[in-house]
Amino acid sequence: MNKRPIRPSGATFPNRSQRETPHKNPIKKPPNRLRSNPDLRSKSNLGGASISKVNKSARLKAWRRHHVNMAIDSLARLLAAPFGSLMTWAVIAIALSLPVGLYVFLNNAQLVSSNWDGSAQISLYLNEQVQDSAGRNLTQKLQMDSAIAETRYLSREQTLAEFKEFSGFGEALDYLDDNPLPPVIIVRPAVSGIESQQALVSRLQALPEVEEAQLDLAWVKRLYHIMELGQRTITALGFLLGLAVLLVVGNTIRLAIENRRQEIVVVKLIGATNAFVRRPFLYTGIWYGLGGGILAWLLINVSLYWLDAPVRSLASAYASDFSLIGLSLRDSLLLLVSSTLLGWLGAWIAVSRHLGKVEPS
Amino acid sequence: MIQFHNVFKRYESGHEALQNVSFNLKEGEMAFLTGHSGAGKSTLLKLIMRMEVATRGQVNIDGINLNNLAGRHVPYLRRKIGVVFQDHQLLYDRSVYDNVALPLVIEGMEPQDIGRRVRAALDKVGLLSKEKLTPIMLSGGEQQRVGIARAVVNKPPILLADEPTGNLDPQLSSEIMQLFRQFNAVGVTVLIASHDLDLISRMGLRMMELSQGGLTRSGVTA
Numbered sequence: 085m086n087k088r089p090i091r092p093s094g095a096t097f098p099n100r101s102q103r104e105t106p107h108k109n110p111i112k113k114p115p116n117r118l119r120s121n122p123d124l125r126s127k128s129n130l131g132g133a134s135i136s137k138v139n140k141s142a143r144l145k146a147w148r149r150h151h152v153n154m155a156i157d158s159l160a161r162l163l164a165a166p167f168g169s170l171m172t173w174a175v176i177a178i179a180l181s182l183p184v185g186l187y188v189f190l191n192n193a194q195l196v197s198s199n200w201d202g203s204a205q206i207s208l209y210l211n212e213q214v215q216d217s218a219g220r221n222l223t224q225k226l227q228m229d230s231a232i233a234e235t236r237y238l239s240r241e242q243t244l245a246e247f248k249e250f251s252g253f254g255e256a257l258d259y260l261d262d263n264p265l266p267p268v269i270i271v272r273p274a275v276s277g278i279e280s281q282q283a284l285v286s287r288l289q290a291l292p293e294v295e296e297a298q299l300d301l302a303w304v305k306r307l308y309h310i311m312e313l314g315q316r317t318i319t320a321l322g323f324l325l326g327l328a329v330l331l332v333v334g335n336t337i338r339l340a341i342e343n344r345r346q347e348i349v350v351v352k353l354i355g356a357t358n359a360f361v362r363r364p365f366l367y368t369g370i371w372y373g374l375g376g377g378i379l380a381w382l383l384i385n386v387s388l389y390w391l392d393a394p395v396r397s398l399a400s401a402y403a404s405d406f407s408l409i410g411l412s413l414r415d416s417l418l419l420l421v422s423s424t425l426l427g428w429l430g431a432w433i434a435v436s437r438h439l440g441k442v443e444p445s
Numbered sequence: 446m447i448q449f450h451n452v453f454k455r456y457e458s459g460h461e462a463l464q465n466v467s468f469n470l471k472e473g474e475m476a477f478l479t480g481h482s483g484a485g486k487s488t489l490l491k492l493i494m495r496m497e498v499a500t501r502g503q504v505n506i507d508g509i510n511l512n513n514l515a516g517r518h519v520p521y522l523r524r525k526i527g528v529v530f531q532d533h534q535l536l537y538d539r540s541v542y543d544n545v546a547l548p549l550v551i552e553g554m555e556p557q558d559i560g561r562r563v564r565a566a567l568d569k570v571g572l573l574s575k576e577k578l579t580p581i582m583l584s585g586g587e588q589q590r591v592g593i594a595r596a597v598v599n600k601p602p603i604l605l606a607d608e609p610t611g612n613l614d615p616q617l618s619s620e621i622m623q624l625f626r627q628f629n630a631v632g633v634t635v636l637i638a639s640h641d642l643d644l645i646s647r648m649g650l651r652m653m654e655l656s657q658g659g660l661t662r663s664g665v666t667a
Contacts, residue, residue: 147553
């Protein structure tokens with residue numbers, strides 16, 4: 085920067101600051117605009133094969149500089165047309181916040197349902213030889229177990245009566261000489277979570293009086309299926325709306341390419357590589373994606389804030405201190421990273437489809 | 446430097462733009478390409494820049510055979526060729542400075558070197574004081590000179606010009622031509638397509654005339 089090239093016209097431009105104010109440095113010129121005798125000798129390497137041989141590290145530096153410049157330039161272009169950019173960001177944000185919002189909802193539903201584990205039941209089918217009194221004793225004993233909330237004993241007669249009532253095979257049973265049903269203890273576990281309940285089941289199974297212990301998983305399974313359905317719905321929605329983001333970004337970039345067609349032609353004519361031409365558009369896509377992701381994150385958090393009060397009062401009506409959980413740091417980062425990637429990918433698709441068609445002719 | 450061997454160019458429309466064109470422009474030579482409009486001048490220049498590919502025959506630029514030059518190498522070929530376009534091909538939303546700097550930015554030159562080179566080029570065409578203006582604020586002749594500055598800023602070994610004096614008055618035209626001679630004097634191979642026969646004849650340089658796609662005359666003008 086300290087080099088002071090002495091210029092043939094007598095003008096010196098020692099540093100950048102002066103480049104900004106060339107007019108303060110009056111340049112004396114001969115009357116002929118195209119001076120017949122510019123000091124060509126000082127630039128005698130003008131001709132010949134003096135293509136600047138840029139070495140590798142300098143090239144890497146230039147490459148990085150162009151990346152930084154294009155990142156800033158493309159962001160500046162987006163901000164220069166704030167309304168149009170905001171529209172694109174909003175479309176991306178809405179498309180993204182739908183599956184992400186559903187995901188948050190499902191997370192909360194899972195949290196709520198894990199509080200319902202109390203309604204699970206374990207049925208202990210006792211040996212047929214176990215007498216009523218022994219069965220009742222065992223029931224009393226189990227009641228003391230800290231893992232068990234409640235027990236209920238059903239004698240063989242009671243199970244038969246229940247079976248007759250609920251199965252619809254009642255009359256068929258009349259033809260049997262003997263009651264085929266064992267006595268049963270219904271256990272409501274005090275522990276929650278499928279794993280600890282399974283552990284309780286295997287402990288109960290080991291009791292000598294117990295022929296078979298069965299965890300009534302029907303509702304758990306049903307809930308699990310619903311959750312899985314929900315997750316798949318989210319995956320499908322996420323896929324579709326991710327595709328929508330790709331198309332939105334792709335189309336926006338296509339228009340940007342169309343708008344800068346002349347510029348692309350010119351830089352291609354003077355030796356720009358495809359990567360060079362592509363770069364500003366890819367950064368534009370990245371900014372669209374990132375901006376859309378941030379906006380989606382805001383949308384979801386504002387909605388959660390808005391829903392929090394009614395959810396709290398609903399929960400307190402059920403004597404629960406449940407409150408909505410939002411996006412974790414990991415989820416938030418995942419949202420931003422994937423939206424940025426989607427923006428980049430959409431731009432890439434548009435660029436590879438349309439940039440090739442812009443050729444000087 | 447620029448070699449054509451029996452080059453034919455036929456467009457998809459069936460139009461035969463060039464027929465059996467052969468010539469050799471040596472390094473450091475300067476020549477004019479004349480002919481009526483539609484005679485194939487632009488096609489010939491496009492072949493040199495690899496904007497078009499010869500249908501038959503061979504085009505060699507600086508020892509590179511353009512017939513089998515992969516697309517990804519084309520940008521590097523174009524960096525060796527400074528081109529002055531008839532319609533200037535400037536970016537009208539950028540300053541004169543940025544327009545001239547473009548080839549250097551594409552090459553990835555250091556910003557401080559870019560400033561030095563751009564000013565050297567602008568100084569040579571006499572537009573140093575207008576670096577901050579946009580091309581739209583300049584006259585046609587000045588825009589042409591911005592185009593020339595951009596063509597030479599990265600010191601290419603070859604300089605092409607397509608009707609560089611197309612719509613300039615004789616005084617400006619001869620100034621522009623003098624400028625090309627100065628570049629030629631330092632070793633740049635220069636090829637200028639022009640139909641300004643008056644001007645060409647006064648220059649006393651090699652002239653090639655195209656007529657209906659064929660090279661009909663090749664010699665030094667008086």
